Amino acid sequence: QVQLQESGPGLVEPSGTLSLTCAVSGGSISSNWWSWVRQPPGKGLEWIAEIYHNGDTNYNPSLRSRVTISVDKSKNQFSLKLTSVTSADTAVYYCAGNGYYAIDYWGQGTLVTVSS
Amino acid sequence: QSALTQPASVSGSPGQSVTISCTGTSSDVGSSTHVSWYQHHPGKAPKLLIYEGTKRPSGVSDRFSGSKSDNTASLTISGLQAEDEADYYCCPYAGSITFYVFGPGTKVTVL
Numbered sequence: 207q208v209q210l211q212e213s214g215p216g217l218v219e220p221s222g223t224l225s226l227t228c229a230v231s232g233g234s235i236s237s238n239w240w241s242w243v244r245q246p247p248g249k250g251l252e253w254i255a256e257i258y259h260n261g262d263t264n265y266n267p268s269l270r271s272r273v274t275i276s277v278d279k280s281k282n283q284f285s286l287k288l289t290s291v292t293s294a295d296t297a298v299y300y301c302a303g304n305g306y307y308a309i310d311y312w313g314q315g316t317l318v319t320v321s322s
Numbered sequence: 323q324s325a326l327t328q329p330a331s332v333s334g335s336p337g338q339s340v341t342i343s344c345t346g347t348s349s350d351v352g353s354s355t356h357v358s359w360y361q362h363h364p365g366k367a368p369k370l371l372i373y374e375g376t377k378r379p380s381g382v383s384d385r386f387s388g389s390k391s392d393n394t395a396s397l398t399i400s401g402l403q404a405e406d407e408a409d410y411y412c413c414p415y416a417g418s419i420t421f422y423v424f425g426p427g428t429k430v431t432v433l
Contacts, residue, residue: 241422243368243424250409250411250424250425251360251362251368251411251413251424251427252424253413253422256421256422264418264421265421266421267419267420300368305370305379306356307356307373307374307415308358308370308373308374308415309358309368309370309422310373312367313367314366314367315367
C-alpha cells in the first residue's frame with residue numbers, strides 16, 4: 207500500500223518561498239502522476255499542480271507563475287516550491303497520488319503558516 | 323473561489339438518504355466524464371469516494387453512488403450513518419487548461 211509523507215517548514219515568512227517534499231513509500235514514483243493540493247483554514251480544497259515521473263507537469267493557472275513541482279526518482283519523492291508567499295498561502299498542504307483523472311490517495315497533510 | 327456550486331450543507335437522520343449536487347457549466351462538469359467525489363473528515367486525509375462520475379474504488383461502501391445530468395453531478399449517500407458526517411467535495415477534471423477544479427464543499431450533518 208502506497209504511503210505519502212509531507213515534510214518541510216511549518217512557518218514561512220511573507221514574500222519568501224514555501225518548499226515541501228513528499229516521500230513515497232510502498233510503491234514506485236514511476237507508476238503515477240503525483241499532485242499537490244491545499245486547504246486554507248476554513249476553506250475548501252484547491253489543486254495546485256501535478257507531475258509525472260518523466261518530468262511532465264501541469265499547473266493550476268491561478269498559481270502557475272509562482273509554483274514549481276519537481277520529482278526525484280532516485281529518492282522516490284516529489285517536491286513543491288511556491289514563491290512570493292502571502293498570508294493567503296497559509297494552508298494545509300497535501301501531497302497525493304493520482305488515479306484515473308482523480309486524486310486516488312493522499313498524505314496526512316502539513317500545515318504551513320505564512321507569518322513574520 | 324470555486325466556479326462550481328455545491329450546497330453549503332445538507333443533513334439527514336440515520337438510515338435516510340441525502341444527495342449532494344455539484345453544478346458547473348458546459349466547460350467543466352458538462353463536458354467531463356471524469357468527475358470525482360471526496361470525503362473529508364477535518365484533520366484527516368481526504369478520501370476518494372467516486373471517480374469517472376459513477377465508479378467506486380475498491381473498499382468504498384456501495385452506500386455512496388454518483389451520477390451526472392448535463393452540467394450537474396450528484397453524490398448520493400444511502401443509509402446515512404454517523405461516520406458519514408464530513409465535508410464532501412466534487413472535482414471534475416476540466417481539461418488541459420484548468421485540470422482539476424474542486425467544488426466549494428458540502429458539510430453533511432447526521433441528525
